[in-house]
Amino acid sequence: MASPARTIATPHCAACKYFKKKCSPQCIFQPYFPSNQPKKFEVVRKVFSASSVSKILKDVAVDERAEAANSLYFEALCRLDDQVYGCTGIISQLQWLIQYTEAEFATIKAETEMIKALVISSQTHEALLGPQFQQTETSNYTESSVEQNEYNPSDQDETALGSDFGIQ
Numbered sequence: 001m002a003s004p005a006r007t008i009a010t011p012h013c014a015a016c017k018y019f020k021k022k023c024s025p026q027c028i029f030q031p032y033f034p035s036n037q038p039k040k041f042e043v044v045r046k047v048f049s050a051s052s053v054s055k056i057l058k059d060v061a062v063d064e065r066a067e068a069a070n071s072l073y074f075e076a077l078c079r080l081d082d083q084v085y086g087c088t089g090i091i092s093q094l095q096w097l098i099q100y101t102e103a104e105f106a107t108i109k110a111e112t113e114m115i116k117a118l119v120i121s122s123q124t125h126e127a128l129l130g131p132q133f134q135q136t137e138t139s140n141y142t143e144s145s146v147e148q149n150e151y152n153p154s155d156q157d158e159t160a161l162g163s164d165f166g167i168q
């Protein structure tokens with residue numbers, strides 16, 4: 001029983017594995033840089049140095065150390081990827097994207113307001129002209145229907161009526 005428990009309590013961390021030293025339960029790297037993620041430690045060591053990472057982790061509250069370790073890893077990856085800007089390059093791109101999206105949103109909002117105003121204007125115009133305009137439209141349709149049913153139009157009229165509806 002004691003052997004498996006000791007194995008779980010004192011796993012080697014990637015830092016101690018890298019420096020070829022024995023890892024202890026008090027090792028600052030152990031919870032955040034496990035030995036099965038050697039790249040994570042290698043990257044932060046290369047960019048910040050192991051002593052700096054150790055100092056940063058010790059200066060941070062225990063419940064925030066995991067986030068700090070992940071943040072250091074991300075920053076180190078960005079720095080290796082972009083030696084000039086590091087993660088600020090990504091931040092700048094995202095800020096530009098936010099500004100672009102906000103400008104696009106403002107344009108779409110303005111266009112939407114303009115379309116709404118046109119619709120309201122059109123509805124107001126129809127309301128003013130409405131009764132006569134609608135009666136004219138309706139009466140034309142009714143007259144042609146009545147003509148077709150009651151007056152039995154000539155062949156020429158049927159052809160004309162058919163061509164209006166795309167029928168031969």
Ligand SMILES: [Zn+2]
Pocket residue numbers: 012013014015016017022023024027028029030
């Ligand atoms: Zn260790």
